[in-house]
Amino acid sequence: MNKKYIVRSASREYPIKWYSSLSELVAAVSAQVRPGDMLLVDSNADKYYGKFFRSLFATGKVFVIPSGEKSKSFSQYEKLTRALIRSGANRKTTLFALGGGVTGDLSGFIASTLLRGVSFVQIPTTLLSMVDSSVGGKTGINVPEGKNLVGTFYQPLSVHISMEFLQTLPAGHITGGLAEIIKSALLRDKKLLREIQKAKDAIRKRDPEILRKLSEKAVTIKADVVSEDETETGVRATLNLGHTLAHALEAYSRYKGITHGEAVAIGMHFAVRLSASLGILAIKKANEIIAMLRETGLPLYLQEYSTLKKASPEKLVAIMKRDKKNISDDIRFILLDEPGNALLPQPIPDTTLLTELAKFIEEGNK
Ligand SMILES: NC(=O)c1ccc[n+]([C@@H]2O[C@H](COP(=O)([O-])OP(=O)(O)OC[C@H]3O[C@@H](n4cnc5c(N)ncnc54)[C@H](O)[C@@H]3O)[C@@H](O)[C@H]2O)c1
Structure with missing residues (x-):
């Protein structure tokens, strides 16, 4: 050991x-x-x-x-x-x-x-x-x-x-795990984001040493968060970055054809775009994050999965409404104000969400 x-x-x-x-x-x-x-x-x-x-x-x-x-x-x-x-x-x-x-x-x-x-x-x-x-x-x-x-x-x-x-492990599940590593970096560690970017080729080749180093860092980020807030009364909720939409995508596709981590990757992409649309994250920084998600080979849009091609904003919002993490009527998202810094869950009005999801789906159709 x-x-x-x-x-x-x-x-x-x-x-x-x-x-x-x-x-x-x-x-x-x-x-x-x-x-x-x-x-x-x-x-x-x-x-x-x-x-x-x-x-x-x-x-x-x-x-x-x-x-x-x-x-x-x-x-x-x-x-x-x-x-x-x-x-x-x-x-x-x-x-x-x-x-x-x-x-x-x-x-x-x-x-x-x-x-x-x-x-x-x-x-x-x-x-x-x-x-x-x-x-x-x-x-x-x-x-x-x-x-x-x-x-x-x-x-x-x-x-x-x-x-x-x-x-x-099948390739889709390597991508899925990588999405969760990137999530940890986006939440708390700008330096880890840069390391992931540098290591993108080694990651694709499943270099065990590189994966191991990145994983160790991601785990320690998660462990630190859990140590601060075991039962999710505060900061632990930020670990759900990308998950509000991801869970809806998984449920919509009946847990078939897309891994949890791949759904998280699309969910993170959406959360980054939403953060920029709401003026919380600078557009230049959002574009840098999106470029990095793309370079590391993560899926970005619903259209990359046959089970999600017909998903409408209305249907996805209806699924999100059932999510247990919505403690009020509003659907809540984890947003970023900086790469490496997440905000506690923010309520997003349905109308905003419907508009942003429609834009997101349209973008994916291009
Ligand atoms: N408890 C938590 O904090 C937490 C956090 C994130 C995700 N999750 C949950 O984790 C689940 C997803 O986990 P997952 O992505 O590991 O999925 P999984 O457990 O379904 O495993 C993915 C696939 O890989 C196969 N497999 C497992 N190990 C293998 C190996 N070494 N070689 C070849 N095949 C192997 C499995 O049979 C399965 O087909 C979801 O249910 C999600 O909700 C929980």
């Missing part, structure tokens, strides 16, 4: 550990597993990496989660929870989650409710889960009414990261 970072949230302190190889990570996990502990593993992560982890757990203590957002559901929650209980889960059981954000969010939610809370460990295998979802303790599932509408704040015992998992 060559790096460790301690997250200090109000409810728990825990380490994020980066390993220079998968075998080092497996050895560390092996030392942490006790008899009776259980593994929840994403089906694709199992296909590629199950052979390294399954033998660490006793027979009957490994549970596979079908790949995909549809697993963040009540039915999967019920199925797994009951299976864990039948297999002898008790209050000393630790659940190990091996997979992307879907596995982490679902396993964390199960861990937080099973027997009123058992420990869990995150082993993220996608770039997005390494830089974002495995840290901070948000767990949850989706319901037909919207994404992540049922969940808890529940911190893991530890997070183990190796970039070696990324060798098998």
